[in-house]
Amino acid sequence: MTAFIIRRLLQAVMVLLVTSVIVFVGVYAIGDPLEILLPADATPAERAQVTRTLGLDQPLPVQYFGFLMRALQGDLGTSFVYNQPAVQVILQRLPATLELAFCALLLALMIGIPLGLLAGLRPGTRTEETVMTGSILGFSLPNFWQGMMLIMIFAVMLGWLPSTGRGRTGTVLGIETSLATMDGIRHLILPALNLALAKIALVIRLTRTGVQETMPLDFIKFARARGLSGRRIVSVHVMKNIMIPIITVLGIEFGSLIAFAVVTETIFAWPGIGKLIIDSINILDRPVVVAYILVIVAMFITINLIVDILYSVLDPRIRGKR
Amino acid sequence: MMKFRAALAGVLLATTSLTPAFAADLVIGRATEPSAIDPHFSRTGNNQMTADNIFEPLLLTDENLQMHPGLATEWENLDELNWEIRLREGVKFHDGSDFTADDVVFSLERVNDIPNSPAPFTDMVSSIASVEKVDDHTIRITTHAPNPALMEQLGRVFIVSKAAAEGATIDDFNAGRAAVGTGPYKFVNWRPAESLTVERFDDYWGEAPDYETVEFRFISNDAARTAALLSGSVDLIDAVSPSDVARLEGTQGLKVYGVDSGRLVYLALSMRDDTAPGVVDAQGQPIEPNPFRDANVRRAISHMIDRQLIIDRILSGAAVASAQIVPEVLGGHVPELQPQPADPARARELLAEAGFPDGFGITLYSSNNRFPGDGDIAQAMGQMLARGGLQVNGVVTQPYNVYAGAATNGEYGAFVFSLGASTPNAEANLRALLQTRDTDAGTGGFNRMRYSNPEFDAALNEAVQEFDPDLRNEKLAEATRIAMEDQAIVPLYFQRVYWASKEGIDFTPNLAERTVATDVRAEN
Numbered sequence: 001m002t003a004f005i006i007r008r009l010l011q012a013v014m015v016l017l018v019t020s021v022i023v024f025v026g027v028y029a030i031g032d033p034l035e036i037l038l039p040a041d042a043t044p045a046e047r048a049q050v051t052r053t054l055g056l057d058q059p060l061p062v063q064y065f066g067f068l069m070r071a072l073q074g075d076l077g078t079s080f081v082y083n084q085p086a087v088q089v090i091l092q093r094l095p096a097t098l099e100l101a102f103c104a105l106l107l108a109l110m111i112g113i114p115l116g117l118l119a120g121l122r123p124g125t126r127t128e129e130t131v132m133t134g135s136i137l138g139f140s141l142p143n144f145w146q147g148m149m150l151i152m153i154f155a156v157m158l159g160w161l162p163s164t165g166r167g168r169t170g171t172v173l174g175i176e177t178s179l180a181t182m183d184g185i186r187h188l189i190l191p192a193l194n195l196a197l198a199k200i201a202l203v204i205r206l207t208r209t210g211v212q213e214t215m216p217l218d219f220i221k222f223a224r225a226r227g228l229s230g231r232r233i234v235s236v237h238v239m240k241n242i243m244i245p246i247i248t249v250l251g252i253e254f255g256s257l258i259a260f261a262v263v264t265e266t267i268f269a270w271p272g273i274g275k276l277i278i279d280s281i282n283i284l285d286r287p288v289v290v291a292y293i294l295v296i297v298a299m300f301i302t303i304n305l306i307v308d309i310l311y312s313v314l315d316p317r318i319r320g321k322r
Numbered sequence: 323m324m325k326f327r328a329a330l331a332g333v334l335l336a337t338t339s340l341t342p343a344f345a346a347d348l349v350i351g352r353a354t355e356p357s358a359i360d361p362h363f364s365r366t367g368n369n370q371m372t373a374d375n376i377f378e379p380l381l382l383t384d385e386n387l388q389m390h391p392g393l394a395t396e397w398e399n400l401d402e403l404n405w406e407i408r409l410r411e412g413v414k415f416h417d418g419s420d421f422t423a424d425d426v427v428f429s430l431e432r433v434n435d436i437p438n439s440p441a442p443f444t445d446m447v448s449s450i451a452s453v454e455k456v457d458d459h460t461i462r463i464t465t466h467a468p469n470p471a472l473m474e475q476l477g478r479v480f481i482v483s484k485a486a487a488e489g490a491t492i493d494d495f496n497a498g499r500a501a502v503g504t505g506p507y508k509f510v511n512w513r514p515a516e517s518l519t520v521e522r523f524d525d526y527w528g529e530a531p532d533y534e535t536v537e538f539r540f541i542s543n544d545a546a547r548t549a550a551l552l553s554g555s556v557d558l559i560d561a562v563s564p565s566d567v568a569r570l571e572g573t574q575g576l577k578v579y580g581v582d583s584g585r586l587v588y589l590a591l592s593m594r595d596d597t598a599p600g601v602v603d604a605q606g607q608p609i610e611p612n613p614f615r616d617a618n619v620r621r622a623i624s625h626m627i628d629r630q631l632i633i634d635r636i637l638s639g640a641a642v643a644s645a646q647i648v649p650e651v652l653g654g655h656v657p658e659l660q661p662q663p664a665d666p667a668r669a670r671e672l673l674a675e676a677g678f679p680d681g682f683g684i685t686l687y688s689s690n691n692r693f694p695g696d697g698d699i700a701q702a703m704g705q706m707l708a709r710g711g712l713q714v715n716g717v718v719t720q721p722y723n724v725y726a727g728a729a730t731n732g733e734y735g736a737f738v739f740s741l742g743a744s745t746p747n748a749e750a751n752l753r754a755l756l757q758t759r760d761t762d763a764g765t766g767g768f769n770r771m772r773y774s775n776p777e778f779d780a781a782l783n784e785a786v787q788e789f790d791p792d793l794r795n796e797k798l799a800e801a802t803r804i805a806m807e808d809q810a811i812v813p814l815y816f817q818r819v820y821w822a823s824k825e826g827i828d829f830t831p832n833l834a835e836r837t838v839a840t841d842v843r844a845e846n
Contacts, residue, residue: 030723030724030727031723031724031725031726031727031728032726032727032730033440034440035723035726035727035730036722036723036726037364037366037440037441038440038441039365039366039367039441039744040741040742040744040751040754040768041744041745041750041751041754041767041768042365042441042445042754042767043445043754043764043765043767044759044760044761044764044766044767045445045448045761045764046441046442046444046445046767047767048761049442049444050439050440050441050442053437053438053439054438054440078438080438080440081357081440082357082358082514083357083358083363083437083438083439083440083492084492084493089514092514093514093515148545148549151546151549151553152549155549155550155552155553155555156549156552156553159553159554162553162555163546163549163550163553163555164351164539164541164546164550164555164556165516165517165539165541166516266542266543266546267543267545267546268546269516269539269540269541269542269543269546269550271513271514271515271516271540272515275515275542276515279542281723282691282721282722282723283723284723
């Protein structure tokens, strides 16, 4: 087991190293950040000075080696734009994204599972058709368009909910969150729903398929024969069996919710990391882009490592194979 | 179990604190956000218009970019190298301390050592040899060489409180500890990527602003900003997309403000090398010598372009055609240089005179996310050039972060670019855009096409050395005349920029595309 974890950690280090090279060179290849950072009337002398202070006058390998040396000491570089440690810039915005992703996930489960059950238990009825057609909309309409429509309907036309920013936040256990105030929660609803729509559709489909596959099975018939109520059969026996694939898929999806909430964050001016990465790419703030990708890669590696370790613990056969 | 819950609730309550509820009197939705609160950290527009609320430079800039006395009340040249500047008396900093010459001396020196600044103010003070305090409200400045534009440069440096800013880091400014200025508003808090809140400074020396607290919300997406105004969550928005203008104007209870900005969109024709990238003969071989080095070819291309058609059809009218570098209200504008209608016949004549009766092959380059319509206008110009007798082999558009670097490296022959105005006259833009590139002299920093005309350079140098402001503007106009006669670039149009607000607010739109709280007044 220990050997397995050590092997995986070494692999993780290799992945991070390769990623850092690819991203570093990639951002370098896009263009010159000075073109965007400098004001329009900057003189060549100013330009040379800024190039020097940001270390951009060094050849690329030298720049990368310097980055690597500092990274080994835990310093992933200083943002060109903010002049603050890149990791700090990212961590400052991470809670907003985590909160958004978490709420979206919750919405996906709370709305998706009941609707999926409804559709699965009434095959061939108008209810099923309505739910399934609705879920197609969730899948197929572009995310940004859904966002604009949510804003148009609930913020502009009805005026029920605010459409920009986090609203008033509070600090709970040292974490800044919108969930601490009514105003914050109102600000959270639309972006969370926007982010959740595609996931809701996914959960509906998984649940419905699961229910339809489980219902004809023998153990359900036995349960019926034992005289259990329909409600108990569904809520205990069916649910237990269909939750496994749903949890597995959503576990993977949660990672992508965090890493790719870009569209939602941009439309709703949500101050999270998705908006940060897009802005940073546009302005070629290389330290932030590299640090962001490394943080996200590290996050995915950790999730996968935990999953693999859990598998190994649960299933000795997997340990044997590796 | 109950005990556990009670304990948990207790822990949660003990660790819960709320940010103060802040119902701002005015909420402004801004497209851009600052990268820092330190006013000396970056000279870019988004940082400067943030600092404008809290700090003040020596001179104030009006909506037409003309400069007026601010913290400096009067100034005179003792001789060509020495200046004496009188400072305003009775001005207070936000912490209650008095504004004195020490703060000015400190601020002017401070701009030279801002660590890692991506756009420092160093150039504004680079001509200064020494600054000395004469008394509490007088300073004397000696320059290395005669510099008539000293006050225009110096006048843009924000003045910080020496007591608060000495030894302060960027974090001290961002947290507000060092953000002590003399401006009309006091810093309250900044939440990066989200909002900036400021509060009226009651001891402000100038006209008191109408709103007690102002919150800026940073909403980068155009449609989202418009929606925020429509839904009433913000009171004013800037950078309204031209395509939304008609809708907002037609909405009851909303007002739209527009102004022709100083941002010139132009077509650059690269004279840098013996061949121009994308310029080829019928066999697809690069043409040598570079046709763009012939003024007649440049004039021909200018005649092919129907500027008004581009403005009407692609930009929804959000621009005004141009035949020069700066708009009417800036110094150095040439009244008789008026944009001409397209004249393909004349273009063909000029091409024939230049030795290209059958035209030549050309590829147009443009960015596609820098300013409204940048990709589309390149497509349209491609068709216009084809009508004018050139073989257009392609129109290539790129995101700005890729495009800008490649343009600077000389990878494009004919390419679209824009240049904003931030000074009271044409000098800075003429020097950066059209003067012969000379790294040591600091000229031609944005002369990507490497235009070089000794006659123009001489005329501009003469203007730059003129101390009399009116004469200087005349000489700048003369230099502009020479460059435009030579068709150094093909000017297209000045962008029109828009703001929109709800009723009951009055906003003064400005040429510099800035959105500052003091430009917003309550309607009476």
